[in-house]
Amino acid sequence: MLVMGVCLFTACDEDNDSNPTVSNPTTFVLNTPAIANAVIDLANSGKINVTCSQPDYGFPASTDYSLEASLNADMSDAFEVVPAQNSATLSIDAASLAATITEKLQAKGKTEYDFPVNVKVYLRAKAVQVTAYGDAVEGSEILSNIVELPQVLVEYSLPPVTTPEQIYVIGGFNEWKWDTAPAMVPVHSAPNVFWRMVWIDDAGIKFNTEKAWNGNELGYDKVVIGGDLAGEIQKNDDGNIKSTKPGWYLVIATTSVAGGKVVYNIDFNKPDVWLMGPVTPAAAWAEQEAGCSFDVPTTKDGDFVSPAFSHPSNEDSGLRAYVKIPGFDWWKSEFMVFDKKLVYRGAGNDQQRIVVAAGQKLYINFANDTGDIK
Numbered sequence: 431m432l433v434m435g436v437c438l439f440t441a442c443d444e445d446n447d448s449n450p451t452v453s454n455p456t457t458f459v460l461n462t463p464a465i466a467n468a469v470i471d472l473a474n475s476g477k478i479n480v481t482c483s484q485p486d487y488g489f490p491a492s493t494d495y496s497l498e499a500s501l502n503a504d505m506s507d508a509f510e511v512v513p514a515q516n517s518a519t520l521s522i523d524a525a526s527l528a529a530t531i532t533e534k535l536q537a538k539g540k541t542e543y544d545f546p547v548n549v550k551v552y553l554r555a556k557a558v559q560v561t562a563y564g565d566a567v568e569g570s571e572i573l574s575n576i577v578e579l580p581q582v583l584v585e586y587s588l589p590p591v592t593t594p595e596q597i598y599v600i601g602g603f604n605e606w607k608w609d610t611a612p613a614m615v616p617v618h619s620a621p622n623v624f625w626r627m628v629w630i631d632d633a634g635i636k637f638n639t640e641k642a643w644n645g646n647e648l649g650y651d652k653v654v655i656g657g658d659l660a661g662e663i664q665k666n667d668d669g670n671i672k673s674t675k676p677g678w679y680l681v682i683a684t685t686s687v688a689g690g691k692v693v694y695n696i697d698f699n700k701p702d703v704w705l706m707g708p709v710t711p712a713a714a715w716a717e718q719e720a721g722c723s724f725d726v727p728t729t730k731d732g733d734f735v736s737p738a739f740s741h742p743s744n745e746d747s748g749l750r751a752y753v754k755i756p757g758f759d760w761w762k763s764e765f766m767v768f769d770k771k772l773v774y775r776g777a778g779n780d781q782q783r784i785v786v787a788a789g790q791k792l793y794i795n796f797a798n799d800t801g802d803i804k
Contacts, residue, residue, distance in 0.1 A: 469548075473583070511526070704724070
């Protein structure tokens with residue numbers, strides 16, 4: 431037993447002597463690529479390869495490498511161009527790099543017309559020792575030297591910006607619930623123009639192209655305010671679009687693209703609703719005929735009520751109603767009640783004709799898109 435114990439102690443001593451000593455590296459080299467001083471045309475490049483040496487951890491440790499790029503020599507706006515990988519050869523996707531650079535230059539005021547541009551791009555690698563399970567070893571991360579690519583040619587590389595196909599409105603009128611947020615109505619033949627009758631009070635409203643709180647909401651500071659009643663529209667403490675005179679507004683959203691961004695011009699007009707067709711006093715199909723506007727409710731859930739029909743309608747020439755969008759014919763923003771449901775024509779085809787009798791009235795509730803004829 432004494433002999434065996436001596437052997438065991440001897441074996442342990444020899445084992446410890448052969449274990450590697452782990453060290454914290456102080457240098458990590460990113461090699462300057464051979465093409466560094468040439469013009470690097472990202473539009474005509476597939477991959478840009480750079481290499482780095484393994485940091486000296488005292489033994490051949492399993493290491494992950496990643497690569498950052500920046501438009502600033504101090505790497506103050508660094509962004510990742512190659513995610514962590516085991517290989518010390520790092521391949522930059524030229525198209526992805528061009529898109530990110532375009533986005534950053536655009537944020538600094540560049541427009542599509544300023545491209546192509548020649549910029550300096552700075553690269554820096556990062557290494558970290560990892561365990562057999564791929565977890566980073568704490569305290570083992572190290573950054574490389576910075577390599578400059580002095581001539582990187584960048585074409586405008588962002589996808590074309592298009593106006594939204596839909597806009598939703600939310601606000602105090604529906605207790606800020608996206609599931610009941612109404613869609614604005616497209617103006618016929620004008621895919622960039624929308625309208626909606628909206629009740630606006632001190633709580634205000636916001637817009638979005640999705641039914642979600644996703645950071646893309648459009649409050650007062652993100653739209654251009656206009657329209658006949660623009661003087662009644664202000665920003666509240668939450669950045670919402672509020673009214674100093676709570677009530678109904680005909681809200682018209684006109685979208686356009688400028689400087690690579692969608693611009694939202696929001697007009698706030700009088701909430702006028704009009705009758706059209708054979709039921710009007712003149713039955714002359716004239717827009718905004720005198721005596722043909724609806725009474726406007728003073729509550730957010732009240733009905734808009736038409737004047738009594740002067741004449742009956744028939745299946746060939748039925749009852750029609752609309753709001754007037756400046757610059758567009760009346761029928762491009764018309765709507766009708768079918769089975770007590772308010773249906774907007776929008777971008778669709780001509781609506782079914784409704785037969786009514788003289789003396790009846792049209793009732794419309796824009797709060798819940800219902801209505802009646804009685």
